[in-house]
Amino acid sequence: MKPKIFVTRKIYTEVLLELKKNCEVEIWDQEDVPVPRHILEEKIPHIDGLYCLLTENIDKKLLDEAKNLKIISNMAVGYNNIDISAATEKGILVTNTPGVLTETTADLTFALLMATARRIIEADRYLKEGHWKTWSPNLLTGQEIHGSNLGIIGLGEIGIAVAKRAKGFNMNILYYNRNRKHEVESSLGIHYADLNSLLKQSDFVCVLTPYTPETKNLIDKEQLRMMKKSAILINTARGGIVNENALYDALTSEVIWGAGLDVFEEEPVSLKNSLLALPNVVVLPHIGSASLNTRMEMARMAACNILQALNGEVPQNLINKELACT
Structure with missing residues (x-):
């Protein structure tokens, strides 16, 4: 049988x-x-x-x-x-x-970073809704990507793949991980930092760590307040790692500049989720591996x-x- x-x-x-x-x-x-x-x-x-x-x-x-x-x-x-x-x-x-989804998820992570920093979704909507009347020096200005500081939380296979992409943009890369990876530091020219230091120094913070009891709400109100006002938070790991209420408060009170999210605490995310209404947030339906x-x-x-x-x-x-x- x-x-x-x-x-x-x-x-x-x-x-x-x-x-x-x-x-x-x-x-x-x-x-x-x-x-x-x-x-x-x-x-x-x-x-x-x-x-x-x-x-x-x-x-x-x-x-x-x-x-x-x-x-x-x-x-x-x-x-x-x-x-x-x-x-x-x-x-x-x-x-x-x-393993099989490492490169694809890294592609999506970096695409989300770029879309958020350069306001791609917002600009697309702006044009299609007929708001574009003339070229203007201040029209939809975003954040610089090349040469900026990238902080990676969780240097697993996907974190390493994201770091490799960031090197092509001449980014300065910090990482926080449970264990230091000296060989990766040497081969990629990246630097280990404790979580607080990473948050304070980074222009972009990419959350790529597994979801565990220890990482639940790893990014909360206190951590968000350590970040630069111009900083962008990217999460393509799991929703529960970032406290969504704290993130909403940080975004609406200009504690940080923007966020790109592929994951949420509850999925599928409710259309009533307050983060979905914010213009400085790019949201995706958990498509990190979707090629x-x-x-x-x-x-x-x-x-x-x-x-x-x-x-x-x-x-x-x-x-x-x-x-x-x-």
Whole structure:
């Protein structure tokens, strides 16, 4: 009998066909609507593998109902949507899709930085709404990018990729990370700084650190007040790392100049979120990895992880590695 897999969103046909060669596959095929909680609760006792996205909350209560589940394959790099401790306790492997989206997310991060600094979205809207009457010295002036100071919070693979792009703009780069990376400092000519120093010196602050209990509200009212009045905050990591209420206050009281956000505390973000009404904020619907090639590779990697696990192999991208020895 083939193992049973539940896929929580419509995925690429060729990836789905690969899964169906080896498994009995059921899919929630509504592309724009996350699978309802009650459907997950209904399916979880009967499946061997769960292929999910970061939109699904795989918590202890849900996992307590898993009778045969061997593998949770998350089609994302981050996995804060899964209770890893609860999964490990039950002997359930958890995997993610790291590496493949590094360059694409770095592209988006730098694009968001540039769009915010040079007021690209605002200028596009200004022209299309018929406000452009003449050239003016003060029309839609933004912040300089080349030669400015960039502070990177979280120097993982994506942080390093962003730093490489920034070097092309002759930016001076500071980074804050849990561990210093002397080799990267040497190869890229970047400098380590504590968080407070980075915030005070940077013209742009890019948040690229994972979301953990320690990084929740890492950027709050106090941290925002350390930044330059001309500074721009970019967040392409996770929404909960930045306190949105504090950010709104900082933007409306001119504590900082602007912000570019690809992520929010609650997603999809409510249209009532006050940040969406601010002209000095560029907002995106969590599209950091959204290139056709990258999303296909993520889907393939997630499928490979689940097939390896169900074949009795140790998945290449195992998160709870302690289970590899059991």
